Amino acid sequence: MTETTVTSPGTPGGPPGTAGGTGRGPSGLRLARFRDLALVPAILLLVVVGALIEPAFLSGDNLTNVLQQQTELSLLVLAEAVILIAGKFDLSLESTVGLAPALGVALVIPAASNGLGTDWPAALGIPICLLIGVLVGAFNGLLILRFKLSAFIVTLGMLIVLRGLQIGFTGGQNLFALPDSFLYLGNARWVGLPASVWICGLAYAIGIVALGYFRHGRSVYAIGGNVDAARAAGVRTDRVLWTVFMIGGLLAALAGLLMTGRLGSVAASQGNGMIFTVFAAAVIGGVSLDGGKGTLFGALCGVLVLGLINNILTLAGVSAQWIQAIYGGIILIALMLARVTSGKAQD
Amino acid sequence: MTETTVTSPGTPGGPPGTAGGTGRGPSGLRLARFRDLALVPAILLLVVVGALIEPAFLSGDNLTNVLQQQTELSLLVLAEAVILIAGKFDLSLESTVGLAPALGVALVIPAASNGLGTDWPAALGIPICLLIGVLVGAFNGLLILRFKLSAFIVTLGMLIVLRGLQIGFTGGQNLFALPDSFLYLGNARWVGLPASVWICGLAYAIGIVALGYFRHGRSVYAIGGNVDAARAAGVRTDRVLWTVFMIGGLLAALAGLLMTGRLGSVAASQGNGMIFTVFAAAVIGGVSLDGGKGTLFGALCGVLVLGLINNILTLAGVSAQWIQAIYGGIILIALMLARVTSGKAQD
Amino acid sequence: MMSPPATPAVEARGITKRFGPTTALDGAGIVIGEGETHALVGRNGAGKSTLVSILTGLQRPDEGQVLFAGRPAPALADRDGWRRRVACVYQKSTIIPTLTVAENLFLNRQAGRGPINWRSLRARARDLLDEYGVDVDGGRLAGDLGVEQRQLLEIARALSFGARFIILDEPTAQLDGPAIERLFERMRALRAQGVTMMFISHHLEEVYQVCQSVTVFRDARHVLTSEVADLPHDELVAAMTGEAAAGYQARSRASRSSAPIVLSAEKLSLAGRYQDVDLAVRAGEIVGLAGSGSSGKVSLAETLVGLHAADSGTVTVNGARPRPGDVTSALRAGLGFVPQDRHKEGFVPLLSIAENATLPIAHKLGRFGAVSPARRRARAERMIEELDIKTTGPSQPVGDLSGGNAQKVVMARALADDPGALVVIDPTSGVDVRAKQALLGAVEDAAERGAGAVLVSDELDDLRICDRVVVMFHGRVVKEVPRGWADAELVAVMEGVDAR
Amino acid sequence: GSSTPSSPSASAQGGSAAAGGKIGIDFPRTDSDFWNSYNKYVPKLAGELGVDLMPPTNSQNDVAKLVSNTQALVSQGAKAIVMAPQDTGAIATTLDQLAGKNIPVVTVDTRPDKGKTFMVVRADNRAYGEKACEFLGEQLKGKGKVVEFQGSLSSVNGRDRSEAFAECMKANYPGITVFAEPTEWEGTKASAALQTRLTQHPDINGIYMQAGGVFLAPTLQLLKSKNLLVPPTDPKHIFIISNDGIPQEFQAIRDGQIDATVSQPADLYAKWALSYAKAALEGKTFAPGKTDHDSTIVDVGGGRLEDQLPAPLVTKENVDDPNLWGNQVG
Numbered sequence A, B: 001m002t003e004t005t006v007t008s009p010g011t012p013g014g015p016p017g018t019a020g021g022t023g024r025g026p027s028g029l030r031l032a033r034f035r036d037l038a039l040v041p042a043i044l045l046l047v048v049v050g051a052l053i054e055p056a057f058l059s060g061d062n063l064t065n066v067l068q069q070q071t072e073l074s075l076l077v078l079a080e081a082v083i084l085i086a087g088k089f090d091l092s093l094e095s096t097v098g099l100a101p102a103l104g105v106a107l108v109i110p111a112a113s114n115g116l117g118t119d120w121p122a123a124l125g126i127p128i129c130l131l132i133g134v135l136v137g138a139f140n141g142l143l144i145l146r147f148k149l150s151a152f153i154v155t156l157g158m159l160i161v162l163r164g165l166q167i168g169f170t171g172g173q174n175l176f177a178l179p180d181s182f183l184y185l186g187n188a189r190w191v192g193l194p195a196s197v198w199i200c201g202l203a204y205a206i207g208i209v210a211l212g213y214f215r216h217g218r219s220v221y222a223i224g225g226n227v228d229a230a231r232a233a234g235v236r237t238d239r240v241l242w243t244v245f246m247i248g249g250l251l252a253a254l255a256g257l258l259m260t261g262r263l264g265s266v267a268a269s270q271g272n273g274m275i276f277t278v279f280a281a282a283v284i285g286g287v288s289l290d291g292g293k294g295t296l297f298g299a300l301c302g303v304l305v306l307g308l309i310n311n312i313l314t315l316a317g318v319s320a321q322w323i324q325a326i327y328g329g330i331i332l333i334a335l336m337l338a339r340v341t342s343g344k345a346q347d
Numbered sequence C: 001m002m003s004p005p006a007t008p009a010v011e012a013r014g015i016t017k018r019f020g021p022t023t024a025l026d027g028a029g030i031v032i033g034e035g036e037t038h039a040l041v042g043r044n045g046a047g048k049s050t051l052v053s054i055l056t057g058l059q060r061p062d063e064g065q066v067l068f069a070g071r072p073a074p075a076l077a078d079r080d081g082w083r084r085r086v087a088c089v090y091q092k093s094t095i096i097p098t099l100t101v102a103e104n105l106f107l108n109r110q111a112g113r114g115p116i117n118w119r120s121l122r123a124r125a126r127d128l129l130d131e132y133g134v135d136v137d138g139g140r141l142a143g144d145l146g147v148e149q150r151q152l153l154e155i156a157r158a159l160s161f162g163a164r165f166i167i168l169d170e171p172t173a174q175l176d177g178p179a180i181e182r183l184f185e186r187m188r189a190l191r192a193q194g195v196t197m198m199f200i201s202h203h204l205e206e207v208y209q210v211c212q213s214v215t216v217f218r219d220a221r222h223v224l225t226s227e228v229a230d231l232p233h234d235e236l237v238a239a240m241t242g243e244a245a246a247g248y249q250a251r252s253r254a255s256r257s258s259a260p261i262v263l264s265a266e267k268l269s270l271a272g273r274y275q276d277v278d279l280a281v282r283a284g285e286i287v288g289l290a291g292s293g294s295s296g297k298v299s300l301a302e303t304l305v306g307l308h309a310a311d312s313g314t315v316t317v318n319g320a321r322p323r324p325g326d327v328t329s330a331l332r333a334g335l336g337f338v339p340q341d342r343h344k345e346g347f348v349p350l351l352s353i354a355e356n357a358t359l360p361i362a363h364k365l366g367r368f369g370a371v372s373p374a375r376r377r378a379r380a381e382r383m384i385e386e387l388d389i390k391t392t393g394p395s396q397p398v399g400d401l402s403g404g405n406a407q408k409v410v411m412a413r414a415l416a417d418d419p420g421a422l423v424v425i426d427p428t429s430g431v432d433v434r435a436k437q438a439l440l441g442a443v444e445d446a447a448e449r450g451a452g453a454v455l456v457s458d459e460l461d462d463l464r465i466c467d468r469v470v471v472m473f474h475g476r477v478v479k480e481v482p483r484g485w486a487d488a489e490l491v492a493v494m495e496g497v498d499a500r
Numbered sequence D: 001g002s003s004t005p006s007s008p009s010a011s012a013q014g015g016s017a018a019a020g021g022k023i024g025i026d027f028p029r030t031d032s033d034f035w036n037s038y039n040k041y042v043p044k045l046a047g048e049l050g051v052d053l054m055p056p057t058n059s060q061n062d063v064a065k066l067v068s069n070t071q072a073l074v075s076q077g078a079k080a081i082v083m084a085p086q087d088t089g090a091i092a093t094t095l096d097q098l099a100g101k102n103i104p105v106v107t108v109d110t111r112p113d114k115g116k117t118f119m120v121v122r123a124d125n126r127a128y129g130e131k132a133c134e135f136l137g138e139q140l141k142g143k144g145k146v147v148e149f150q151g152s153l154s155s156v157n158g159r160d161r162s163e164a165f166a167e168c169m170k171a172n173y174p175g176i177t178v179f180a181e182p183t184e185w186e187g188t189k190a191s192a193a194l195q196t197r198l199t200q201h202p203d204i205n206g207i208y209m210q211a212g213g214v215f216l217a218p219t220l221q222l223l224k225s226k227n228l229l230v231p232p233t234d235p236k237h238i239f240i241i242s243n244d245g246i247p248q249e250f251q252a253i254r255d256g257q258i259d260a261t262v263s264q265p266a267d268l269y270a271k272w273a274l275s276y277a278k279a280a281l282e283g284k285t286f287a288p289g290k291t292d293h294d295s296t297i298v299d300v301g302g303g304r305l306e307d308q309l310p311a312p313l314v315t316k317e318n319v320d321d322p323n324l325w326g327n328q329v330g
């Protein structure tokens, strides 16, 4: 039996997860970094495989494409990772990706283009879109924190409601008469790279610094790790959690904005089904569903792994019939690889 | 702020009507029953609303329909509830629903009907189907328990792989030429009720008795509540968990079998997207994602709530445009109702 | 080394166990003779609990061997084999919070092959609870119990197995006097029936009360084994600490009645917990809060720090009125807090010592909400040194520390902000002699720096540093005992014998 | 100069200097019979047409994937692209980018809302809805109750069929009550809705399913268990018209279980998509008007051309026509 291994209660009956994520002592720091870097071998392997399969893989153009295609996903993963680290859940992000830009657009475009007929100034489009994201997060927070409902079901309900609202007020139509501001962000290039890549990089940089070096960021880990202890240490847990939900909604709206710009319209199904991939990337990247564990850098690696797999499978021209099986198989192998190189049990 | 209250652990793992006491003192027993019955007011409300909207709602035929339409879902929820109570996760159930019957059918039908050309005896169809379910569960268990991979990502990977395999070997075709045995189970009526309803009722009865009155069933709660403590108490945790995964796979295969029979074909997308609904029903029914908490009876109530909502929306002829928003809205309201009547924080 | 007669009941030889860079046991061993009650003592982190997990088959030693009655221990997977040989009260809770008390008692032995008869199970549970004098309804959820009752549950469960060898890892740490006495009676009765026991405690006088022989571990190694009768108290302490022992001397403080009141409660009531409590603590004063089971002392202390909101009455901290039920505003007003259950409220197991200890003062470790890792580390290193925390460094996760050292981190957290008022609940539970001195010393230091402290405890040793002890009984303050009490006197008040 | 291609190998008119080059193709999905047939026709016909086809990619019904697949195909050297965007709005930017790179695009089945395309090859989905409406209206003689399995509202094809069906019913057959059931293209949802509806209204006598591949088996299975699968001569008969034209539908028509289907030409989709892509590389251009293959090229606005292929109504009379694609696959 496997009962012998590390997960057994060190000091018996210890709080579950004590033996968790990080290493110990002076070499602990090093180990902790390893954990963060667990996916790097997988990424390297993928790059080598990609280069072997198709020379075009290593072209700057292709790599830029990989990055750009992952920007929206990575923003969602950023949002979800922070929420997961805080020990909560948000499934409704994927609907916000569609609803926020859809509302933002519909309020400013003429009724003739499927708008709502309000014809607000086009400049309001982006602020409205972002505001809606924040409001969705705030509403989730309200139900979860004040009414003490389960985050999973609240956000599952919201997932359905928000998607339903979008279909409801657009009648299922795509909105394609976009204000220029929407198109700009999804398409502009700054210093040779797509604007969305810069935005996303910036968001991660801010996130990594905030979670690593700022009081409120650290308290997210404390809350996720043991919410009672955090409260007893004077952290205003509800306030922090609420903020986390609102930031999550904001990031989802931003992701929706970029996607809208990149694809040139708001599809009624925009974002549909993304949440699975979001969780996959976050968890592959080492973020724990139990809270308190994981890093944004790891989550970003998770996004990259998925993006590279996708790109390589496309370049390799795998038969349409088997592509899904192979995709799933590679994910499983990447996971095992991460497990072996980091030497840690996952959770 | 709400921070003052002591969040007491909610659902008791107690067997229905017996030792499952929550709360304190003598009124504990009563509270425990309430928690189990938390959804009953929601169900009653739905029944009243249904009857008001459409007299046909209360006809025996319609209620039978509601039951029959929920059989496959409820088997999956049974499987997922047990796995969640044991503190684990299984996302791959939804793919097993498609893959197991697809393989079972493809191995016994002629190549001309999109079979694999093996032409095994038709009698083997059902046993193969169920066996595949068990094997999938066993493989999940292997990766999760032996390799210590996260249940979430393993089964997410399997979700993709299994679906991919099904598309791969059927070439994405629906299988129409079903052996009679498959059709029988999905369509027969025994003593006035569809066979699938009996099967499902039996499965729940066995489940409730096993989890409530047998040592191994109770150890599922113990493992989910505190796996280290369960191990210290001599529970063979890995063995129990492995069994739980295999039973989960078996039930998923059975659900697939019933669905195949009822719909008269194995669609390449059979089961697609069900897992969300499965989680929704389980969690609405009071099963906690943290493990160790919840009852099968509660989960069954969750299934019923969702089934009734669907039925009523269909009967009411809600416009396609708004149906999703309304559906999601009703779920949220049902949740809040359950929260208010049970008086417990959810998790 | 004493050689026991015949084959020893239990023998562990040359056990080595490493956790990453930490060596928890380094070639240590123990020999326990048939029928004796054998104490295992050592400072926090000496490796006692690690040995327990090896002796109960939860962990495999890296090196070494375990023998029961001269025969090798069963394979790790053979849980039933282990359970037949040894029962254990683990140091950390093995109660499953989501199950009822009755079911926890009979975990994995609710029934044989057949179905469980819940009625008879509850009856058996009631009998067992009565037998051990535990006043808990078997139908309650274990998660709703207090630490104390949970501990009693663990003990009752372990003793009820009928195993011939029982390990008790700090069973008394969470118990009050009468409960401890009941446990000891039980243990003596078991010994009379020939049961072998291994007993771990940081209360050395308990070793003298119930044990015949004692083994001392220090720094992961075996130091000595001896008959208890042959080993005077100070030699035992010296063996544990590696240096000559000095009993902890409460320092004398001149408490000035003119000092300002830093922490007070007026007409505080919380339904079902305590009623009409008035309390005032002056700067430089340590006030003990004592009372036996369910006296409401913990609830009262938790109200002072804002973990509960009182139904009526007010709390004042350093002249400010923190928002009721809001810990943050109490801490901001200059309060330091050591919670009762360190696992629940004391620390975040995955975070490092440095982070845990500086959680309440993070805003002071940098500008604009930033936290400077260097300053945090420096702060933490100072705390580690001051409180003598045994660790590999400030970046070690607290979850990996031994119980006593984790408690010191919690104390460090409370003292991090140089609080003007301090609320300390059960600070020395599960803490070794030296650590206890360090922890009590830290409280006294704080008082000398001008803080007023409330110390909630049933330990007479702890209460000795108090300037006065406020005794509660069934939710009311019944008496205030000034410094210089005799043990018997205070105990009588706490038990309500003396209550007028 | 402009021409209507008389055959796939029509002579080049705009000079064949730019002729040749790889054609990239993206399959929209692999989990429906219709698209699977299409996916099978493509490589077969590519061989016959002499097209240099790259390994097809698969966007699994996800427009974001379609975009990244397209980018990958381009970076691998595709000179023309054939795609079937199931989400017609979200492809606009990509089309613009491709236009910027002078890569002609032929879209199949759907017409992008915006953006430059060389040719749109599709059948008229509104016509599906209208044909279904007319067929049912006639069979039911303008009276009765009809259940309609709608596709997903967020898919154009589903929306076109639903709207056309509803408009035609309202205008021509006010005596028919239509129950429009949202199904998201899911068989289980359709089955449950029909079961519920039959209980509520046992006198339902018509069904329109917008996708036979998904709804056929569940519907037949349900009707069979309710003993409603009876020949058209029986007064209890429920008239069923389907869309798709898969072999199983034909079999059901032969067996008298359903009454008609509109055959969506999977083979023609593949054939003409590749032909137009090839023609684009050869520098040919086209103009609105009748073609030589029973179809019409129409200008759908802004000079965008659409070749509207015939989608024949299949009933018991013509179900054995060997030209129907459904009769050509196993």
Ligand SMILES: Nc1ncnc2c1ncn2[C@@H]1O[C@H](COP(=O)(O)OP(=O)(O)OP(=O)(O)O)[C@@H](O)[C@H]1O
Pocket: A009, A010, A011, A019, A024, C019, C020, C022, C023, C024, C042, C043, C044, C045, C046, C047, C048, C049, C050, C051, C091, C400, C401, C402, C403, C404, C405, C430, C432
């Ligand atoms: N699971 C684990 N992972 C890492 N280190 C561990 C683990 N369990 C124990 N240790 C370390 O091993 C050493 C011995 O710990 P142990 O719990 O056995 O001490 P102890 O003697 O029981 O102390 P206490 O009296 O405080 O309970 C400590 O330094 C502790 O940090």
Ligand SMILES: Nc1ncnc2c1ncn2[C@@H]1O[C@H](COP(=O)(O)OP(=O)(O)OP(=O)(O)O)[C@@H](O)[C@H]1O
Pocket: B006, B024, C146, C148, C176, C272, C273, C291, C292, C293, C294, C295, C296, C297, C298, C299, C300
């Ligand atoms: N979370 C809770 N909910 C309801 N009642 C509680 C809760 N916690 C404690 N109580 C009850 O409040 C009363 C006072 O509890 P408190 O813990 O303050 O007493 P105590 O003096 O610490 O007792 P002990 O010495 O047994 O720990 C007890 O009757 C206890 O059962």
Ligand SMILES: [Mg+2]
Pocket: A011, C048, C049, C050, C091, C169, C402, C403
């Ligand atoms: Mg210990």
Ligand SMILES: [Mg+2]
Pocket: C146, C148, C294, C298
């Ligand atoms: Mg207490």
